[in-house]
Amino acid sequence: MSSAPHEIEVLIRAKYPILYIVSWEERRVAETVATVCRGLNRTLHTWSITQGMRPPVNRSTGPVKPTTLPGELEALALVHEAPESTVFLLRDFHPYMKDYRVIRLLRDLAQQLRDKRQTIILTAPTLSLPNDLEKDVTLVDFGLPEQADIEATLDKVLEAVKDNPNLDTKLEPLQRELLVKSAQGLTQDEIESVFARSLVESRKFDIDSILGEKKQIIRKSGLLEYYAPEAALKDVGGLELLKGWLDKRTKSFTDDARQFGLPAPKGVLLLGVQGCGKSLAAKAIAAQWNLPLLRLDVGRIFGSLVGQSEENIRKAIKVAESVAPCVLWADELEKGFAGVSGGVSDSGTTSRVFATFLTWMSEKTAPVFLIATANDVSALPPEMLRKGRFDEIFFVDLPDGPEREQIFSIHLGKRKRDVSKYNLKTLSKATDGFSGAEIEQVVVGALFVAFDAGRELQQKDLLTEAKNVVPLSVMMAEEIDELRSWAKLRTRPASKRDDE
Template identity: 50%
Template structure:
């Protein structure tokens, strides 16, 4: 018996591999019931369901230990102890080594613009509940967000985790590739996906998908076909997965993405995130200035928005930070002129990467959802 499958090659044909599944909700309910028998506090159905789902992905022994830990620490088992159970899940992710458990403090309100995308996400905030299954709705598969670098694609992915109340797991493809042994990279991917499924419902976040799988369909000459096999394994998993794992991916260069990723049915929706309009730049300035100073009335947001034409959300934020450093070095409060000076000294990506931005917009007009603007 072993948690990993490492069968000697001479025994492969003679060995039968049996996978023992992690405990389901019924089994976990029995474990929780044993612990509740020691508690004098009644537990409502909603609180019970949250405690059970929080323990999905743990072994029976791990669930028993974490329920006991929560009971000893709080003196009771209620919905308030869900965080203690989730902390054990974070340890599970850390032990995996390929997935990162991302915690985000920002909410969807920190996103400026993108009203259609936020509406799409809000409509699906309860998509993984039993109520949605009873209604006959299928589980969402995933979404791909295309856009100019610095326009907040990663931020929308992270705030979705808070909106939906689901754990956010980032898949680092750089850690997946391991040339120390033939087949190790594929095993790393399988283990990562199995871990994500074991703690589902969850969001699997892949940042810069275009770099992670660029050329994956034709890498046989460069790496012995490892990238091709990983690419094929991931596509197969996306197509056949039944567990509630929502894949949220971002990309900057659509021309580098294999066509298999972009066909209908792979993702529920493909969104294009453009540079912000003047009104949206004004909202972005308001958000970032309010984070740093409660009183923003001394700033002319309209003038700042006009001056920063062609800037992304990340570039706007960095202009504010640069202005603050300039004023801090002179031991004074930063002002409107400091921000304008920082803006004028910055050459935005929209001017240094004109061809790439134009090509991305042309592609999105025909194939992605209505070109949406967003930066945050």
């Protein structure tokens, strides 16, 4: 269970005057505080601007008349007149703490409450604390429902629908574990709603419904993009060593892995030639592991206001951790942090954002698997490549002969063509030095030619289109050779070559 109830109880018993709980879960916070107050034999009063104080503090004389004071000041006046052994839960009080009168009253009350068995608990979805109150207010970390809380909610739902013959509520132990883990990062209300939605839509508990709820959270943040699972690892040509490495970590997010002593994998950095499948691999990993894929667009992080960029990167990290376990994809990372090396003057904003991101990479405990891709290794800050940032750094080279055959087979098959009608070895030889993206464009270009001619795609169409393409390996031969030389002793190959 969460440690929040225990912390709240300790702080109330220790006579801390004002507590501040930051949480979207107003109902769950109120239930927790009520439970703690019952255990300590304290009277709990709740206040909101719409409902006032409930119940009245002084039942004999009635509450202070609301005609002379605004609602927020009236609430604090009621606190001032209350007897000992009372706790006050003030909901959404943070907007009023910009008023100098409210600040002064809270500071006065803080001195008074220390001498009495009274506590004020402020709740709000965001933290808004004036500097004047920093020494008088204690922040309480009220996390989202943990695994035990989610299991209790699941058991409650199962109990409620156990007599419905139209629902399939049987869960194998592994299914139950995956269902509970996929619900982590949601609030109590969201968990109950998504379980109910899953039963209504699918007549069973469906992980896809939960991922859909997480998609809503990601879209609301405006900083991350959600990608629905489309491609699987089988749709990625070549990269056998990378696939094998990933396949061994498919079950690494389970409780069995934790009990075995394994930490959650941190992530991988994919370096290599443009168009060789790095981005496709990132999408395929999320689909293979059945995890939500979030794309971090570093360009969205940087804002025009002072401090906005730093706040945005922290918010993006918080959103990613809230929907964990998940895959976070940072595409072309070197371009996003180009200013770190000092070539761009932005008053240190890029460096501060980069430092926050690096610290999170090294110290994160949430199961967020980071996949970073980069084309230009010379533009990557050296700190990014230090051991401990990633589990492994893979180099994705141009596909060799067998890999090109596999890529042709994948793209022809995706476009509903009988692969056996084409000579893949001949096509592979004709596209020596082509990247996977260039091979795809050969197939697409040949299809356009065949469609315009009003006939089926032929081998000669593919060969003709291949002759008309100047691959990147020719235009950027020196840069690619330099990248290969750098990666030879510093990275792990993603593909097994014939000469190895």
